[in-house]
Amino acid sequence: MGEIIKLENGQLRVPDYPTIPFIKGDGIGPEIWAAAQPVFDAAVKKVYGGTRRITWQPVLAGQAAFEQTGNWLPDATLAALKRYLVAIKGPLTTPVGGGHRSINVTLRQELDLYACVRPVRYYPGSPSPVRYPERVKMTLFRENTEDIYAGIEMGVGTEAAKGLTALLKEQRQLAKVRFPATSAYSIKPVSKEGTTRLVRAAIEYALRNNELTLTLVHKGNIMKQTEGAFKNWGYQVAEEYGDRLFTMAQYQALAKTSQHQADQALQGARAQKKLIVNDVICDNFLQQSLLHPENFAVIATLNLNGDYFSDALAAQVGGIGIAPGANINYQTGQALFEATHGTAPQFVGQNKMNPTPLLLSGAMMFDYLGWEAVGDLIRQGIAQAIASQHVTADLATSTAANVLSTSSFGNYLVSHL
Numbered sequence: 001m002g003e004i005i006k007l008e009n010g011q012l013r014v015p016d017y018p019t020i021p022f023i024k025g026d027g028i029g030p031e032i033w034a035a036a037q038p039v040f041d042a043a044v045k046k047v048y049g050g051t052r053r054i055t056w057q058p059v060l061a062g063q064a065a066f067e068q069t070g071n072w073l074p075d076a077t078l079a080a081l082k083r084y085l086v087a088i089k090g091p092l093t094t095p096v097g098g099g100h101r102s103i104n105v106t107l108r109q110e111l112d113l114y115a116c117v118r119p120v121r122y123y124p125g126s127p128s129p130v131r132y133p134e135r136v137k138m139t140l141f142r143e144n145t146e147d148i149y150a151g152i153e154m155g156v157g158t159e160a161a162k163g164l165t166a167l168l169k170e171q172r173q174l175a176k177v178r179f180p181a182t183s184a185y186s187i188k189p190v191s192k193e194g195t196t197r198l199v200r201a202a203i204e205y206a207l208r209n210n211e212l213t214l215t216l217v218h219k220g221n222i223m224k225q226t227e228g229a230f231k232n233w234g235y236q237v238a239e240e241y242g243d244r245l246f247t248m249a250q251y252q253a254l255a256k257t258s259q260h261q262a263d264q265a266l267q268g269a270r271a272q273k274k275l276i277v278n279d280v281i282c283d284n285f286l287q288q289s290l291l292h293p294e295n296f297a298v299i300a301t302l303n304l305n306g307d308y309f310s311d312a313l314a315a316q317v318g319g320i321g322i323a324p325g326a327n328i329n330y331q332t333g334q335a336l337f338e339a340t341h342g343t344a345p346q347f348v349g350q351n352k353m354n355p356t357p358l359l360l361s362g363a364m365m366f367d368y369l370g371w372e373a374v375g376d377l378i379r380q381g382i383a384q385a386i387a388s389q390h391v392t393a394d395l396a397t398s399t400a401a402n403v404l405s406t407s408s409f410g411n412y413l414v415s416h417l
Contacts, residue, residue: 031406033355039381042414042417043381048371059080111327113334113335115143115197121136130316136289137293138313141198142302188223211297215285216300218230246275319394351406351407390402
């Protein structure tokens, strides 16, 4: 029987035989989990022999949960995730334009998993639409609990929409709504607390990993009171770290009195390899991340921006089939690692989808547990498989590739760890 992971004095305490809940997921989820779990177990055994081992505990969410319990996200599942602190999941069904609320969003809200962490790396041999994908090496910190994803929406003609229309009229803002009688609304909350804890997590990650830049990405030139505040609050957090880093806000303040002094300060910070904290407008970031991806290391941004960026950046290194993800609350220790792609119901039962996103998310999970050697071993195995073109169809880049099924890819990794 496994033991419980705990957070004590701000530190994760991981026993040698922890219990990790897992959600297989919907659609292709059970197939990719069946391929990934043996790789996880084999990697732990390779590194630690029999001195450490995961006890996997299945829990229900999504379609399988609804069919068995009548509930898309049973209370027992939430209780297990809270009890065991760290978990991993496959993709879950989210209806478009109606139906139940996204289970992924609900999990992030219920567990207060405020940081969505998405590392984007290129593995040589992966297909890529860009010329120099090896220049892409970024880690995205996406705020996970606020913004449009808070789910505060008002449909056309509802009492809520009418009430908001009346409030806008009272505040002399209604002229900004082009067609108020037929408008639906979404409200975008952005808080100082939500921003500061996200930016602090990103700074701590950057310092811990000796990164050289952290970029606050926002649309503050238009949404001044929300995304503009995100930028300002982010710089305020950076100021708490004193001379451990240098911000472009400091640079701009110095430049008002002496451009030469500002330039010298920036050059000195770079020479000392201090973390440079800067900011960029989100549309410019999308352009610059294509033209000069090497200029970005750690990104901190809001929820909707981060949703766009994570998929766009993944496309540069091989697509969503190579993209892992984690949802973490660094204050409570709660963490949920996940495959970042969809359920792909049209491919269910065909045994040909790529389990790499779940495998790489598992590697992130082992890093989080402090079992970094296991995470490194999984990533090395995947890198070797891609380089030698023992891959699923989506990662095949030549007719000479050894195209493997979902299960065969997992078996290949187990045998080559």
